[in-house]
Amino acid sequence: MTKHLRPRRSAAVTRRTFLTMTGSSALGSYLLLQNQAWAENPAVPRAGNFTELNATAEGGIDLYLEHRELLINGRVGRAIAINGSIPGPVIRMTEGRQALIRVHNRLPESTSIHWHGILLPYNMDGVPGISFAGIPAGETFTYHYPVRQNGTYWYHSHSGLQEQLGHYGQLIIEPAQADPVAYDVEHTVVLSDWTFENPHDVLRNLKTIEGYYNFQRPTLANIDDQMRATGMTLREVLKKRLAWQRMRMDPTDLADVTGATYTFLMNGKAARENPVFIAQPGQRVRLRIVNASAQSFYDVRIPGLPMTVVQADGQNTRPVVTDEFRIAVAETYDVIVTLPDAQAYTLFAESMDRSGYARGTLAPREGMSAAVPQQRPRPMLTMADMGMMMNGHGSDSNDMAAMEHPKSDKRHNTQSLPSSSDGELPTDNLVDSIKHGPDEHGPASITMAENAYRRLDYPGAGLGEDNWRVLTYSQLRALERPPLRRPPTREFSLHLTGNMHKFIWGFDGKKWSEADAIRFEYGERLRINMINDTMMNHPIHLHGMWMDLYAGGNLATNPRKHTVNVQPAELITVDITADAPGRWAFHCHLLYHMDAGMFRTVAVVRSLEGDSIETDT
Incomplete structure (x- = not known):
């Protein structure tokens, strides 16, 4: 392995045209x-x-x-x-x-x-x-x-x-x-988002006006665009829009904060500044990619070069060759690419809502650049993202029928999950979907997916339709079985809830200020079924302990992560060993969601029926 090489930085500074949304x-x-x-x-x-x-x-x-x-x-x-x-x-x-x-x-x-x-x-x-x-x-x-x-x-x-x-x-x-990962040169890639606004003003805007930064909502002016993009007739487009309006929801609501205020950065550089990562033809390049954004998801690809994913959230995985992956806020992925020739290649990180992008160049010398891919159309959420499709995928076929006449799908093992269990729990072939129970989870939750699904094979809205390979959680497998991994003996369900109109977020309909701590018993093996009742993605992070993600594998192969992205209407299962005494944070890693209430304290205590949290920790 050659010595570590830092990312090269462009010598030129370009100026961005100043745009202001308000003011003279x-x-x-x-x-x-x-x-x-x-x-x-x-x-x-x-x-x-x-x-x-x-x-x-x-x-x-x-x-x-x-x-x-x-x-x-x-x-x-x-x-x-x-x-x-x-x-x-x-x-x-x-x-x-x-x-x-x-x-x-x-x-x-x-x-x-x-x-x-x-x-x-x-x-x-x-x-x-x-x-x-x-x-x-x-x-x-x-x-x-x-x-x-x-x-x-x-x-x-x-x-x-x-x-x-x-x-x-x-x-x-x-x-x-x-x-276990062989490489010749490595580069740091830190993705982030920047606003010239005061972040407290951003939060106030989100709380004051729903969709404040969403400039791509359905309007009369873009009906033709939607018809061309979807192949639907005018009648079908209008019917779909009316259905979303009846639910008081917006199918373009992929991101709370967009390129309307964000500049998307790679290693602190905007796309025009084009940071360059040096590698020579034939070298194996390790890109250590971190999403350090406050709110932005990125779809990452290098046109013309396949990427081999070798690590997720710091944990070695079985190599997976892919052409693109979505990286949620707070996740990390390590990929290996090999430069085949002395040409430049664009490292392209497109925001999930397509309102902008970050980019850099992988090349054998400074001053080189490659073509920047054309941005794709903004994806639209579907009835599947509202739990209205039993297959859990993003296709819109028969969406209206599924919404108006929901019915059970015999292809899936659908059942209610228990709030707690005793005895050793199964670790493979878990249920594929569940129906939402009668609990509305209080006034802080106004969206309820009728069903929640395992969407492990679904790459996310706007992905999987370009005829190239896209990474999904179902492809992640631990390189080696993590030590001391065993079946859990207790489980409970946790609903991810929100009120988009008031920008209130929480777990089980409660903000952090309204909720008690979640108690883990020291040494126990615990299962949490996270159920996303909202139409937004939530990257959930547990401090101090690993989450073993059920990704369709088994006890030996399921991946270990510190941040798990839960897609709209998704059921995600994680197993945790409570081996870290103390008080820990457990929260959505979208910064404004966390600040608005999607946060809990976890207390690892000696006994669930024992003394107070303070005494136990």
């Missing part, structure tokens, strides 16, 4: 002139100039958090920089050693760093109000913990909405033993 054109012109003046000032550093540090080297490392003005896509943004840049430095560690990280808070407010996907003592997890008090302004906090794993991970703030301002970076842990 005179004000917009004034601000544009100001931004151009700043852009020409060499004293303003560009985003994306991050370094690399080794946290398990002797003496550890220092991270400095401060507000910093940075050039982002040619405009000046006020970011939270870590050691002077966004993303923050790549932090390397070695499995089996001790990490030592001193975080110096130069912000005028409290902050934190959460080590996403890392197994550590709960008081090192970095979640204010759950595992520690936070890092006050002007103070230093020292993280120190044993490194018990390897792979690609990341880190970010867990304080307020700081993550949206650039408070994140990649974390790479080298294995103590030989790496």
Whole structure:
């Protein structure tokens, strides 16, 4: 293996045309002139100039958090920089050693760093109000913990909405033993989203006006576009739109925050800035891809080059050759590509709602670029995303009939899931779908899928129709059986709920402020059936413990993940070993969903019937 090569950075800065959604054109012109003046000032550093540090080297490392003005896509943004840049430095560690990280808070407010996907003592997890008090302004906090794993991970703030301002970076842990993945050169790829708006204004807009950032809603002006895209007649299009209106829902509601305000970034660079990743023909290139976005899902591909997925969420997987994959917020994927010749290839990360993209170039030298693919039409949600189709897929055939006359499908094993169970539970051939029960989960839940399905083979809205291979969860298999994995003996169901109109999100119809902690008994093997009652994707993250995802395999082969994306109307099952005493966060990793209530505290206690949570932890 050759030495590690960092991503090369483009020497040119391009300027993005300034667009303002509100305000006068005179004000917009004034601000544009100001931004151009700043852009020409060499004293303003560009985003994306991050370094690399080794946290398990002797003496550890220092991270400095401060507000910093940075050039982002040619405009000046006020970011939270870590050691002077966004993303923050790549932090390397070695499995089996001790990490030592001193975080110096130069912000005028409290902050934190959460080590996403890392197994550590709960008081090192970095979640204010759950595992520690936070890092006050002007103070230093020292993280120190044993490194018990390897792979690609990341880190970010867990304080307020700081993550949206650039408070994140990649974390790479080298294995103590030989790496099963063979490669010649590797590159960090951090995907994110940036807004020049104040994140609190973004949240207020979402709470004030439903679909505030959705500029692609069905209108009279785009009926022809929908007819051409779907092949439906005018009557069919109108019938479908009326059906969605009766449900007070919008089939274009894939993303709460879109390219209307977002600039999509790759390693802190906008698409026009084109970060270049150097590799020579014949070399095996390992791309360590992290989605550090606040809200954005990406569909990732390299036109003309197949990718071999070798790791998901830091865990080695059996190699899967694919042409495209969707990466949810907070997930990581490692892929291997081989440069066949001395040409340039575009690394293309298209936002799920098609409102923009990030991109870079894989090439043998600086200054090269390849054609940027044409963006695909924005996908539309279907009745399947509302639980109205028993096959659980995205086809719209007979959608209206399924909605108006729902019926049981004998092809599927459909049943109600128990709220709890005793005894050893099955680990393969689990039920494919369930009917929603009578509980409406309170006023914070206004959408209820009639059925929830396992959609493990479904790549997601807008994917799978281009005649190329698309990765799905059903293809993920652990490279080796994880140690101590055993069948669970207790299970419960957890509904993912929301009120789109008021932008309230939660579990079982309750916000974090209204809910009790979820209690895990120390040492138990537990199953959670997550049921998405909403029409949006939710990447669910559990701190401190692994989630073994039922992906259609068995006890030995199902993959292990720290973040599991639950698609609309989907039933997802995860098994957990409660081997980490303490209090942990469990939440949707869409930043604004989490802040709006989709968050729970998990308490790993000595006994479910024992003392208080505080005594047990």
